[in-house]
Amino acid sequence: MGKGSRVFFRSKWLYRLCVSLFVVGFVLLGVNVYGLSQSIRKPDLGSDSQLLRFVPDNVWSYEKSIEKIENLKEKKSYSDLAEKANYIVNKSLVHPKWFRVDPYEYRQLIPLWENPYLYAIGEFSSLPQFNRYHFADYERSIERGIGICGDASMVLSSILDKFGVSNRIVSFKGHVIVEYKDENGRHFLLDPDFGVVIGRSLEVLVSDPQKIKNVYYEKGYSEKEVENLVDIYKTPYSIFDDTYHFMTKRYWFEYATYIFKWLIPVLLVIFGLVGFYFLRGKDS
Known part of the structure; x- marks a missing residue:
């Protein structure tokens, strides 16, 4: 040639x-x-109650949730802001039975048109954290509209960080909650998944979990649910400074894929x- x-x-x-x-x-x-x-939220989210752990009265839209979050700047005290944020998160996320729902229908497997990299890893690998993905970005979690206790706590922690409220994520073996600090240096626990203001510090909770039963009963939760929580609050726990600490490497990986x-x-x-x-x- x-x-x-x-x-x-x-x-x-x-x-x-x-x-x-x-x-x-x-x-x-x-x-x-x-x-x-396209919307990353499942159409008619909240209608199939048999697949939900908690059935909401109504599911807030993404736009309504973001508007309510922005309005938090009007709150005068950290306590008012934190408790209102806890309420917003509870109204913004539906808690599905995570491993029973269809990952495609509920967008646990991130769609190709949302993020091709997260989709490819979830579709073609056996990594469970990508097969049924938990968002690190709180706005994306709210947009999708689903989450379990860890998701709800990450969203709440991110919102509190946004408004300068010191907080940390507390992960027990079976449940995740958030503890914040008010202007006077006092610590209080919030449970965004259950929508409960625990109103006590982590120190008080672990010393005697029985003390928090009434706040859950007042929200209408069953004795079985409450007793299960009491048992969980007796287990060892880990503390995370924020969502980044809670998610570690996946936090930056998610951020990078949305740029790439x-x-x-x-x-x-x-x-x-x-x-x-x-x-x-x-x-x-």
Whole structure:
């Protein structure tokens, strides 16, 4: 094969590569743009009560929840703000039976049009944390509208961080709650999953879990549920400073994938166009 032939085939291969880069980037951009018009929330969320641990009276929309969160800046004290935030989180998230619901229907498996990287890992790997994904970003959790105790506590902790209220996530073996500190340095516990203001510190709770039974009974929870919680509050626990500490590496991974879902397709399109431009210049 002569030199001219080798140059021809090399140029042809590079041309195909540039076209492929452009097409792949353009398709990925199209998927992302399509995703902007889609809701990550299951239609009629909250209607299939047999698959929910707690059946809400009504499920707040994402827009209503965000509006209520922004209005928290009007609260005069940390206690008022924290307790209202606890209420908002409870109204914003439906607690499904996490491993019984359809992961596609409930968007536990992140859709391709929402995030192709989280989708690919969840669909094609056996990693349980991606098969049924828990968002680190509190607004995405609210937008999807589902979560268990850990999700609710991460959302509440993030909201309190947003308004400068010192707090920490407390994870028992079977339940997760949040403890915040008021202006006077006093600590109080909140249970956003159950929608309960425990009103005592972690120190008091672990010293005698029986003391918190009434606040759950007053919210209408059954004796079975409350006794189960009392048993959980007797187990060892871990403390996390915030959502980042609670999620660790996955926090940054999620953040990065939402940047790369746009950055990589744009770069592919640019590289394809630039390469095609230079190849045409050489051929002319």
